Amino acid sequence: MAESAPAQPSTQSAAIALQQVSVAFRLPDGGLYTAVEQATLKVADGEFVSIVGPTGCGKSTLLNIAAGLIPPSAGRADIFGAHLLGLNRQAGYLFQADALFPWKTALENVAIGPETAGTPPQEARAHAKAWLTRVGLGSFGDRYPHMLSGGQRKRIGLAQVLIRDPKILLMDEPFGPLDAQTRQIMGNLLLDLWSADRKAVLFITHDLEEAIALSDRVVIMSAGPASRIIGDWTVKLSRPRDIAEVKLDAGFNTLHREIWHTLKAEVVKGYERVEGA
Amino acid sequence: MTMSRFTLLTLQILVAVISVWAWYALATYPVFGHVLLPPFFFSNPVDVASQIYVWFATGVIWKHLLVTLTESVLAFVIGSFGGVLVGFWFARQPRTAAVFDPYVKMANALPRVVLAPIFTLWLGLGIWSKVALGVTLVFFIVFFNVYQGVKEVSPTVLANARMLGMSKRQLMRHVYWPSALSWMFSSLHTSVGFAVVGAVVGEYLGSAAGLGYLIQQAEGVFDVAGVFAGMFVLAAFVIVIDMFVTVVERRLLVWRPVAELRT
Numbered sequence: 001m002a003e004s005a006p007a008q009p010s011t012q013s014a015a016i017a018l019q020q021v022s023v024a025f026r027l028p029d030g031g032l033y034t035a036v037e038q039a040t041l042k043v044a045d046g047e048f049v050s051i052v053g054p055t056g057c058g059k060s061t062l063l064n065i066a067a068g069l070i071p072p073s074a075g076r077a078d079i080f081g082a083h084l085l086g087l088n089r090q091a092g093y094l095f096q097a098d099a100l101f102p103w104k105t106a107l108e109n110v111a112i113g114p115e116t117a118g119t120p121p122q123e124a125r126a127h128a129k130a131w132l133t134r135v136g137l138g139s140f141g142d143r144y145p146h147m148l149s150g151g152q153r154k155r156i157g158l159a160q161v162l163i164r165d166p167k168i169l170l171m172d173e174p175f176g177p178l179d180a181q182t183r184q185i186m187g188n189l190l191l192d193l194w195s196a197d198r199k200a201v202l203f204i205t206h207d208l209e210e211a212i213a214l215s216d217r218v219v220i221m222s223a224g225p226a227s228r229i230i231g232d233w234t235v236k237l238s239r240p241r242d243i244a245e246v247k248l249d250a251g252f253n254t255l256h257r258e259i260w261h262t263l264k265a266e267v268v269k270g271y272e273r274v275e276g277a
Numbered sequence: 278m279t280m281s282r283f284t285l286l287t288l289q290i291l292v293a294v295i296s297v298w299a300w301y302a303l304a305t306y307p308v309f310g311h312v313l314l315p316p317f318f319f320s321n322p323v324d325v326a327s328q329i330y331v332w333f334a335t336g337v338i339w340k341h342l343l344v345t346l347t348e349s350v351l352a353f354v355i356g357s358f359g360g361v362l363v364g365f366w367f368a369r370q371p372r373t374a375a376v377f378d379p380y381v382k383m384a385n386a387l388p389r390v391v392l393a394p395i396f397t398l399w400l401g402l403g404i405w406s407k408v409a410l411g412v413t414l415v416f417f418i419v420f421f422n423v424y425q426g427v428k429e430v431s432p433t434v435l436a437n438a439r440m441l442g443m444s445k446r447q448l449m450r451h452v453y454w455p456s457a458l459s460w461m462f463s464s465l466h467t468s469v470g471f472a473v474v475g476a477v478v479g480e481y482l483g484s485a486a487g488l489g490y491l492i493q494q495a496e497g498v499f500d501v502a503g504v505f506a507g508m509f510v511l512a513a514f515v516i517v518i519d520m521f522v523t524v525v526e527r528r529l530l531v532w533r534p535v536a537e538l539r540t
Contacts, residue, residue: 069436087439099437103455103532112451113441144532164441 013081015168015200016043016066021075023061035061037226038075041219045080045167046198050211052263053221054270059204060096060172062221066202067093067170079168092166094157094174100145106132106156107141113164131159135189151182155189162193169194169201175210187214187243195240208263212256213243220263223270231262297322317501324502329510342514344487348404348476349518352411353469357461359412360419365457367420368427385417389475393482402484411475418468419461426460427453462529469522473515488514 023036035058043049051059064070065077068088077084079091100109111128115121132138135155145153154174161169175183187210194201205211211218212235220231237251246252280288304314304321316324332338367374392413396406430452438452461468480489488511495503 067440069439089442091440093437093440095433095437097431097433099431099433101434101438101451101455103459104451105532116442116444116447116451146532146534160441 013078014042015045015047015080016041016202017078017081018042018062018065018072019076019078021062021065021072021077023058023065023070024073034226035224036065037228039221039227039229040075041229043168043200043202045200047217048194048201048203048215049217049219050203050205050215051219051221052205052208052211052259053227054223054263054267055206057221057224057266057270058227059206059221063093063170063172063202063204066168067091069093088168090166091168091170092161092164094154094161094169094171096173096176098145098153100153100156100160102145105142105144106137106148109145109156110159110163113160117164128159128163131163132156134193135159151178151186154178154186158186158190158193165197167199169199171201171203173204173206176205183210184243190214191239191241191243208256208259209247210243212237212252212259213241213246218255218259220259220266223266230266231259233259317499320502320505325505325509328502328506332506332510338491338510341487341491342510344404345473345476345480345489345514348407348411348479348487349469349472351404351408352475353415353472355408356412356415356472357419357468360416361423361457361461363416364420364423365427365453368424368457369453374424381417381420389413390478390482393479396479397483407476407479407484407487407489410479411472414471414475415468418464418471422460422464423457426457430456459530459533462526465522465526466519469518470515473518477511 018039018041021036021039021041022034024032024034027033039062041049041051041062051062053059061070065072066079066084066088068077068084068086068091079088101112104112107125107128110131111121111124114124114127119127129138129141132141135158137152137155137159140148140152145156148156157174175186178186191214201215203211203214208218215235218233218235219229220233221227222230233255235255237246237249300314300319301322304312304316304319306312314321367377389410393406393410396409400406400409435448435452438448443451476487477489477492480487481493482489484490488507492504492507492511495501495507
């Protein structure tokens with residue numbers, strides 16, 4: 001990790017701290033597939049970190065470890081200084097695929113978080129309504145997910161996660177399936193909502209531009225199998241940012257060129273492996 | 278293919294008119310000296326219609342319709358309830374499911390008609406032996422659908438529910454249950470249809486009332502018009518029930534894309 005930026009000052013315990021985390025899966029044929037090898041990553045409270053890497057590099061695996069959805073095969077994960085065993089109760093997770101409950105209306109989907117936590121239904125609904133307005137879908141409360149566009153579903157998903165006010169936000173290529181314009185709008189919406197109370201964010205993407213535009217730090221992973229973290233850059237662009245405008249910034253372009261130089265080699269490697277397999 | 282409602286309806290009615298006319302003509306007028314549909318075996322539309330008219334005019338049919346309807350509804354309700362319960366249980370307890378798997382397959386492979394005499398023996402000639410036969414048909418359809426529904430909950434939705442902090446009970450209520458019900462409802466037409474089949478076949482094999490009984494009685498005295506009349510009333514009965522099911526389904530599955538409803 002010669003190119004790494006200096007590690008975060010650890011005056012307080014990080015929101016997410018992964019130490020030497022490895023993940024291996026048992027394959028159906030009995031072999032062992034190492035998805036991630038010895039990944040060490042810290043996300044400070046209030047910090048927005050993106051992980052970028054080629055397809056199939058185990059980015060999502062790393063996120064699932066932070067969420068507590070899968071346990072690491074080796075190493076450990078700490079959340080605010082406490083060893084993570086089981087689900088990460090302090091995290092909200094925005095999935096890549098559609099994760100809304102199809103049998104619930106938009107309003108019910110957003111209200112389910114507080115309801116689960118024991119808020120009286122009436123109150124949960126009022127709260128959910130406010131959140132729907134915040135994501136710009138105030139009048140769509142009674143629609144079912146299949147009646148909404150992909151972008152609208154992502155907005156509902158964002159409201160569903162943020163209404164619970166998690167301390168950590170985990171996002172797995174959340175805007176991947178969307179078209180370029182919608183992605184930009186969603187990115188700005190996310191930054192808007194995030195700047196209100198600066199949660200720690202771990203954001204997975206394969207889009208380097210998106211990563212730089214959104215984040216405080218960009219982490220690069222190598223092509224799988226046995227992906228490692230091979231780079232860590234601090235993004236020193238001022239906030240608040242506008243996704244479209246920040247891309248015209250000179251600092252943005254310099255950084256983009258610098259990171260792309262590293263990433264390109266891995267992307268090529270990744271494709272060679274996928275296609276050679 | 279697009280067709281206006283009016284054209285479609287006209288064509289549909291045309292099919293009925295031509296079929297009935299052909300039936301009438303072939304049963305009445307000889308072709309090259311032969312009546313192709315001898316009235317003794319095929320009756321004719323006029324006799325069938327007048328038989329149906331008599332049934333409704335005198336009101337005897339209502340009693341039989343009510344009996345068949347009661348049996349069908351009971352078979353459907355009991356079969357569905359059992360299917361949901363066991364389907365849920367097996368899906369959540371893979372070990373139990375594995376143990377019972379061969380027996381479930383065996384029971385499902387059995388042609389249910391052979392059970393009719395047993396049920397008549399156990400439960401008598403009244404409605405319950407027919408209900409039992411219907412239940413054995415409905416149960417398996419609902420069971421397999423609910424089992425599938427619970428097992429095939431989208432892993433993403435499930436992971437999302439867990440990340441949203443749901444307990445096991447909440448997962449049941451907000452994820453597994455709606456998913457299982459949606460699968461059950463998607464098989465509603467089939468299971469309701471089978472409930473009617475169970476009732477009618479049961480009546481046909483031995484009973485004192487119902488549409489199946491009516492058909493069987495007519496057949497016993499070579500009253501072909503009566504057999505056909507019974508069949509037509511039964512067909513109309515099934516269509517009415519099916520329309521009712523469609524309405525219920527529309528209300529219950531509003532959250533589904535329309536295309537998925539057409540199974």
